[in-house]
Amino acid sequence: MPAYPDPELDAVLGGRLPHDLAYALGGPYHLLLPGRFDANVAAFRAAFAEAGVDGRVYYAKKANKAAVWIERCAAHGIGTDVASLGELREALGHGVRGEDTVVTGPAKSDDLLRVAVLQGCLVAVDALDELERITATARATGRTARVLLRRLPPEQPHSRFGLTGGELGTALDRCRADDGAVRVEGFSFHLSGYAVQPRADLAGELVELCRTARAMGLSADRISIGGGFAVDYVAAGDWARFLEAHDPADYHARKSFNVGDFYPYHSPVAGADALRAVLAARPGGTGAPLADRLRAAGVTLLVEPGRALLDRAGCTVFRVQGVKERGTPAGTGYGILTVDGTSLSLSEQWFNSEYLPDPVLLPAADRPTDRAADRPADGRTPADDPADDPAGTPFRACVGGASCLESDLLTWRKIAFPVRPAPGDLLVYPNTAGYQMDSNESPFHDLPLPPKVVIETTGEQPRWRLDRRPPS
Incomplete structure (x- = not known):
């Protein structure tokens, strides 16, 4: 299932640079393309402008x-969404102002609340006891705490995030009776999934909550609908064919996956277009579109995309260390590649799922590329190639990591590579910047964490540097 064509990335991968970096860094690495991040930010801002809505973009830092x-957030004047003291320190340390930072996450620590209040961050309050603690922090520091009250989605009553309707009423009463330590700037929600209409429905409810809060004397001039803007990785036809033909025989050891657990790798409405769709939707299915309701109420819309701002902004590169075969009958055998890293660098594999966009094979520049040279030394054809097949028949293989765990497979699916891979070749997993390339990475077996390499493509030749943050 190939990812969408990407000429800019192909230009980077088509030269010596990927192999030179693999040699210099001595292991797997991640490539980052900040120009793509800039373009995605611009697309979200354009969606707000087209709808005539006052909107703010906050990058969800947990995505990468x-x-x-x-650094790009600070340069563009957009905000960040953080959920820990470490993330907040990183944001502040790289130039994002506290007033441009939203602090989310459940049951925030007292240290996080203290720094957030001191720096003027906007805090999404998730529970009544958290409201009590942030109020006490504000009084102790002599500051005013800026808060959003997070609404529990009625359609997802078992979510652990947010205040019920009754709790929300109690919170508003407490804030109205407060002596000014807390300023309620609006409301927010955390909604699982990527559907447009539920976001518009709940956003419409929050607009009305702002009107209710104002009638109580509270400021309430903004709402946050969080993230959940899908990324479109692959073409509709490829995704449909995969879902139709999906079978355990396509995976190493007949691994069984639940199709419903896969990320929706094709999405007809994605990224900034998904924001446009939310703004154009009619909350509750009737009345004025959400954009009109926001304008009429004078409410600012906050969004916190992570994956969507990182669409096509990075990829992950592994070096092939070994190739073995399982079975020889035509059509049933396949290869097992082992690369110089682990599946911890592709987070999807550790959630009973699979990262489905196909990795791209970059043969080593110093090895022959004709099929005869790619055959094993004993003269047999590749595992799934009968002897009388054309020389160009693909070599099907799964991809394993370098650890001693049976479950350490980067790709359980048997990928059809155009030639038989060989040690020294590179495998490039496309579009991995969003949530894939460091959510679960670990120096297991004392293997170093893959470094991140920032690529600049504005000149005649791509230039690179290491990301300033060391792996951790």
């Missing part, structure tokens, strides 16, 4: 730890 994204 690299410093370059925070």
